[in-house]
Amino acid sequence: MAELAQALVIPAGEQRVIHVFDLNMRAEQARFLREPGALAQVLGVDEIDLDHVEIFPISDLEGLGLRGYLRDGCGISPEQLAADAQALAAVEDYVLLLRSRALRGKETQLTPASQIRHIGDYHEAGADWSSLPTNPAETPESAKLYSAQRPSPRAARSRARRIGAAIFAVVIALILLVVLMLAT
Template sequence: MDGVIHIPAGERGVIRLFRLDMRPEQAAFLKEPGALAQVLGVAALDPDQVEIFPVSDLEDIGLAGYLADGCGVPRAQVEEDRGMLDALEGHVLLIRSRAFDGAETRLTPAEQIILVGTYGERQTDWSAPPATAESAKPYSAPKLPPRQARTQARRIGAVLFAVVMLLAALLVWAVAV
């Protein structure tokens, strides 16, 4: 999967996994500001949306488990690549779509950065049946009679006035003592 990787404008919920075919010191250097963007051939990346780590840090969970449980990739999608993910060694790079700030981007990674897979994060299901309860309709709350509304407003005002006066009295007392 060499060459240019096209990131469309507005892309969301995609994680790209790269294998870093380099020494640990070189992989650590990619965490420096601007270094990763330079080797990927882009102007800038959001560092909060990028992870670089050795696969051995994942110990028992493994890379497949990290993608499924830690990154929200559907387990069925990870299971398709489990053998390949379990065989990876050394350092890996995870880049989320949010790293590109919604802009159309063309990645031209250095030859030591090899795209291993592209995974989609679980999407939130925002669908719901329409609210049909009477109380869900606009302006369906019972209206107070004007006299009762004025009385309630006066009570609230009196309580606020009392609290402010009490705080002022405490402040004067604290300054005097």
């Protein structure tokens, strides 16, 4: 049985984190990890959602490299990648990118097999939903509630009558059409 590496604890509810692993194994073994249950077994967990896992050879990245892929393809900031630049550059064969969603929000303890070396965890850039507080004095008049000009009561009644008359005309036309169709 293969020796197990140090356990990696993924907290419950973790979001937008990519866990990067170097796969020190033959190409056939790395490709086999895409099969249902295989990756979960070598990571020491019950199940993994393979829709949120990437396993590929570094050679697929050609001139971009792993750092470039994580930065440009996954939205990881260059500052995060700088700390592990040498480890990322040292990956030669296959790499495993495990997104938080692959673990379905559960607290998970990964115990990867000895051929799987954890390189680092990187936070994906997310949408910034924050906004600057607005000064009520600077809010334009058109953006304030109930700021539109209200029609006069006479204009409102006139509009309501026109809408009612139009609906009445459509209903009568439909009734006449049905009567004519039944008569023929």
